[in-house]
Structure formats: C-alpha cells, structure tokens
Amino acid sequence: MxxxxxxxxxxxxxxxxxxxxxxxxxxxxxxxxxxxxxxxxxxxxxxxxxxxxxxxxxxxxxxxxxxxxxxxxxxxxxxxxxxxxxxxxxxxxxxxxxxxxxxxxxxxxxxxxxxxxxxxxxxxxxxxxxxxxxxxxxxxxxxxxxxxxxxxxxxxxxxxxxxxxxxxxxxxxxHGLIYNKKLFEAAGIDAAKGPENWTQVMEQAQKLTKGDVYGIALPGTNVGNLTTQLFNMIMSNGGAILNSDNTKSMLTEPAAVEMVKLYVELYTKYKVVPNSMLQNDGVANRNLFSNDKIGMYMTGIYDIDPIKQANANAQMGVAMVPANKNRKTILxxxxxxxxxxxxxxxxxxxxxxxxxxxxxxxxxxxxxxxxxxxxxxxxxxxxxxxxxxxxxxxxxPLPQIPQWTQIKQIVFDNVQLALSGKASPEDAMKQASKAIDDLLAKK
Structure with a gap:
C-alpha cells in the first residue's frame, strides 16, 4: 500500500x-x-x-x-x-x-x-x-x-x-515489526513481545531459521523498500543520513555503518534472510510471512489486512521497530x-x-x-x-530536499554492491557518502 x-x-x-x-x-x-x-x-x-x-x-x-x-x-x-x-x-x-x-x-x-x-x-x-x-x-x-x-x-x-x-x-x-507468534513459540522465543533491540533481532532470527523458514525478511530490491528499512535501522541506532543542515552525508559514521553491516550480514554471514533477498521487495516479504516462511519483517499497518486475507490462521504480533539507542523511525x-x-x-x-x-x-x-x-x-x-x-x-520526517530521491538511489546502488559481495559495507558507505557529498555540493 x-x-x-x-x-x-x-x-x-x-x-x-x-x-x-x-x-x-x-x-x-x-x-x-x-x-x-x-x-x-x-x-x-x-x-x-x-x-x-x-x-x-x-x-x-x-x-x-x-x-x-x-x-x-x-x-x-x-x-x-x-x-x-x-x-x-x-x-x-x-x-x-x-x-x-x-x-x-x-x-x-x-x-x-x-x-x-x-x-x-x-x-x-x-x-x-x-x-x-x-x-x-x-x-x-x-x-x-x-x-x-x-x-x-x-x-x-x-x-x-x-x-x-x-x-x-x-x-x-x-513502520513497525510484524512477527509470527507460532514460529516464535516453536523456536522457544517469548511470543508475547517482539525483539526490543537489534542484538535480539539477530539472536532470534538465528533461532527461527530452520529448513525453508528464515528468521527475518529484508528487501534487497526496490529503492524505496530497501532504503526505508535501512534508514529506520540507522535512525534507531542513533545515526542519521545527513548532517543537521543537509549538506553532508553521515553514512560513514559508526552508527550508520553498524546498521548497514548488520543489514548486509544478516543475509551474507548469518544467512537468516531468504536466499531470494536480492529479488524480494516488500510485497514478496509480506507473501513469505503470510505463508509462514519468515519469522518477522518491518512494515506498516497496511500489511495487516492482506496477511489476514491470505492466511486466516495467521498468528501475528506487532511491535515497534527495535531500537538500540534512539526510538526513531521514518514518518x-x-x-x-x-x-x-x-x-x-x-x-x-x-x-x-x-x-x-x-x-x-x-x-x-x-x-x-x-x-x-x-x-x-x-x-x-x-x-x-x-x-x-x-x-x-x-x-x-526524512530530509525535505530536492536531491533526496537521488540520495536514496545512491544508497540503494551501493548497498546492493555489498549484498552481492562486490564491496564491503564500509567501502559501500564510503562510496555512497562521496557521491552524496558531491551531489549536495552542486549549486
């Protein structure tokens, strides 16, 4: 939606x-x-x-x-x-x-x-x-x-x-975090509440991953889907995308790099994200959830009814986006x-x-x-x-500047490089930050 x-x-x-x-x-x-x-x-x-x-x-x-x-x-x-x-x-x-x-x-x-x-x-x-x-x-x-x-x-x-x-x-x-109570209970995780921070997300995702069921779904395609979820993670870790006057990238700061690294490594290292991540957008992730194939994913209220319609027996829990240092999400x-x-x-x-x-x-x-x-x-x-x-x-709200969607495209392109193993998360953010700074410097 x-x-x-x-x-x-x-x-x-x-x-x-x-x-x-x-x-x-x-x-x-x-x-x-x-x-x-x-x-x-x-x-x-x-x-x-x-x-x-x-x-x-x-x-x-x-x-x-x-x-x-x-x-x-x-x-x-x-x-x-x-x-x-x-x-x-x-x-x-x-x-x-x-x-x-x-x-x-x-x-x-x-x-x-x-x-x-x-x-x-x-x-x-x-x-x-x-x-x-x-x-x-x-x-x-x-x-x-x-x-x-x-x-x-x-x-x-x-x-x-x-x-x-x-x-x-x-x-x-x-955004919030929707989780599958049935899968949580089967993995021995308290289904009365969702994970409170990103360390818990990683730990619980590993417990949930078994066979063709994965702990968490993250979008690997669609510019808006990927950047929205990644930016939520960065903000919840005390980070920012741009500085306060929107003149420089903040994506090489530790708070941002930590979350980019986690986003990538949940797929490449921990393998708790579906193998199809690079082809999956938000709708694909919702469908996986509806079919009891993932334990949790970030989305909004608009996904609740479609999940109920697709799976009348769905056992959903809804929580706020996990927060490490700041409870912040994108409006x-x-x-x-x-x-x-x-x-x-x-x-x-x-x-x-x-x-x-x-x-x-x-x-x-x-x-x-x-x-x-x-x-x-x-x-x-x-x-x-x-x-x-x-x-x-x-x-x-995210920065309200004319260059914003170009910035999202830059971030998307570089995160995809990291997801496909063509750049480390750190190098990907260095490249993204340089491109963003160059864009913002243009008059």
Whole structure:
C-alpha cells in the first residue's frame, strides 16, 4: 500500500520519483533558476501571490482531483459526502496507477496543465513546490482557523517549504515489526513481545531459521523498500543520513555503518534472510510471512489486512521497530494540495479542508489519520494497530530536499554492491557518502 514512508506502495515508486526529482531540477534550470536548493526556494515563493482566498466558491464549479488507484474503493464515498455538503462543487476523480505517478504529476505541475487537486506522497511536496506547481495554503488556513497543532508535528512539518504550508496531510504512518507468534513459540522465543533491540533481532532470527523458514525478511530490491528499512535501522541506532543542515552525508559514521553491516550480514554471514533477498521487495516479504516462511519483517499497518486475507490462521504480533539507542523511525504519509493550475482554488481548498477533518481522514486513509484527535477512532483500537499508532510519536520526517530521491538511489546502488559481495559495507558507505557529498555540493 502506498504511504512514505511512504511504505509498501510508497516505496514502489522510489525509482519513479528519482526520475521525477531529476527532471524537476533540470526543469528548474531550464526556467532560469538554479538547479540547487536555492532555486526551488524562489520557485516555491513565486506562487504565494496566487494563493490568497479570492471570490466565493458558491457558484457551480467542477474540480479535477488526481488520486491514487489504491484509493478506488474509498474515494467515491468520500466525494459523495463532500458533494452532499457542497452541492455546487463537483469532484471529477482521475485515478492514477503506481508506476510513473510522480513523473506525471511533476511534468503537469511544471507545465501548468495539471488538475485542481493532487493527492501526493509527503516527500513529493518539496519537489512539486520547487517547480512552482503548488499553492501555499496559509491564508486559507488562517481564514478557516485550521488548528495545525492537531496534526502530528512531523506530518505538518513536511508540508512546509520556506515556512509556508503547501499541502495538508490526511494520512500518516510509520513502520513497525510484524512477527509470527507460532514460529516464535516453536523456536522457544517469548511470543508475547517482539525483539526490543537489534542484538535480539539477530539472536532470534538465528533461532527461527530452520529448513525453508528464515528468521527475518529484508528487501534487497526496490529503492524505496530497501532504503526505508535501512534508514529506520540507522535512525534507531542513533545515526542519521545527513548532517543537521543537509549538506553532508553521515553514512560513514559508526552508527550508520553498524546498521548497514548488520543489514548486509544478516543475509551474507548469518544467512537468516531468504536466499531470494536480492529479488524480494516488500510485497514478496509480506507473501513469505503470510505463508509462514519468515519469522518477522518491518512494515506498516497496511500489511495487516492482506496477511489476514491470505492466511486466516495467521498468528501475528506487532511491535515497534527495535531500537538500540534512539526510538526513531521514518514518518511517511500522504497529503492533498491545490495546484497553481487551478482556476477555482477557493473551492479546491474546501475539499482539502473537508478531507483532512479527523473523521473523514480516518475513513479515507488506509493507515492512520494525520490528526491527533482521530487517535480514538474505533478503527485504530485493534490491538495489532496500537503499537503502530503509538510509534507515530517517535516518527520523524526524512530530509525535505530536492536531491533526496537521488540520495536514496545512491544508497540503494551501493548497498546492493555489498549484498552481492562486490564491496564491503564500509567501502559501500564510503562510496555512497562521496557521491552524496558531491551531489549536495552542486549549486
């Protein structure tokens, strides 16, 4: 399922978003601005004057909303409720598949021929604002007294560029660890709780590995899948991907190298990861879990129902991501923004304000609402969901810079070298860090 951490579905678009961000920076350059970080700042600021509430949205209008295909079962009901409340506003939904979604969005936004509204992964907001494709929403937020404090801090922070809000998040998520209670019990491991740190993960994975059953699954393919899980591990070990001002790589620091080494050696040395790791993405790992072939893996709430559907007898436990030094995980999610192509921004804002209400966002989201006040919603009271909901308090957004997805690609390429035995984890991170530093140094 899409999401950011973007997770699962989100992660599937890693390669696509790499292309999109690279395209975005080149288009900024073609427009006469810098291809570095400063260029997007100017492009984003340029949209400010068009973002103020204007004429009344009471006259009949039709808005085009670009949504993700995975929402096809939910969006019609949400739109129906909105149109009942605002009968003069009609929403025309265009459903978009995973593959190529970010590229399509970015090209349309840059060329000013996009829809009125876009549903986007939170890490797309900065690149889209960078090319002047999104309207800042601050005046609308002020006019309608939207309480930004009711949004999870990380969720609202990733919606901002230069202290202006370019989208409102409705969906927020982070990773947890799902484990197989039946396999834990068979291996003599306490199934009442998951491993608390990465040493326990390694020890328990070794006990769980027997025959064609493996202790843990980690993705070896798909840029988003691999980097999301690796970055979770690094952050939980007290490490970081970039320094505080996003100008240098931190991947050669001990806290990062330790986790890269563990990620690789769980496969190459300890052999507690399936032999098919280099071909496995998040969906493959979920299928292995559903078939009782792995003891545990990192994922989000969106995998719980598919596992239940695939295996009615699945005995799942859910825990937070193991933490060595810091309880930190990656914050992901989705948000809705008004494009600078829209001729009816007032009406478009009404839809955003509607869809991000606590009850509506909880209904629309396949994970968690971005509103703190929605935490008591009945759908989140499932014992399997609670650890993932609690984990949101520790979730932090990744760096919001235009080069971010290129950085993920660099890390992915070098970790794959280590997994295939062509470089040591240490050398892989040295190469990755040099490439990242060179990328960040470009102006």
């Amino acid at each position: 899409r999401g950011a951490i973007r997770m699962s579905r989100v992660k599937k678009t890693g390669a696509s978003l790499t292309a999109a961000v690279m395209l975005g920076t080149s288009l900024v350059g073609c427009g006469g601005g810098s291809t570095g970080v400063s260029g997007p700042d100017k492009a984003a600021d340029k949209a400010v004057d068009t973002a103020k509430p204007s004429a009344s949205a009471d006259k009949p209008v039709e808005l085009t909303f670009w949504d993700g295909a995975w929402n096809d079962a939910k969006t019609p009901g949400i739109v129906k409720k909105f149109e009942e409340k605002y009968p003069n506003i009609k929403i025309k939904v265009q459903s978009n598949p995973d593959n190529g979604m970010s590229d399509k969005y970015l090209i349309a936004l840059k060329q000013k021929n996009g829809p009125d509204l876009v549903n986007m992964a939170v890490d797309w907001i900065t690149p889209f604002a960078a090319v002047g494709g999104l309207m800042p929403l601050d005046d609308y937020i002020k006019k309608d007294n939207v309480d930004l404090k009711d949004f999870y801090d990380g969720a609202i922070s990733v919606a901002k560029v230069n202290d202006k809000v370019y989208a409102l998040p409705y969906r927020t998520e982070t 992901g999610g989705w948000a809705v923004g008004v494009t600078t192509s829209s001729k009816n921004p007032d009406a478009a804002w009404k839809f955003i304000n509607f869809i991000t209400q606590p009850d509506i966002s909880a209904e629309y989201s396949v994970t968690f609402s971005s509103r703190k006040s929605a935490a008591g919603n009945p759908k989140y009271q499932d014992p399997l969901a609670k650890p993932l909901l609690e984990a949101l308090a520790y979730a932090q």
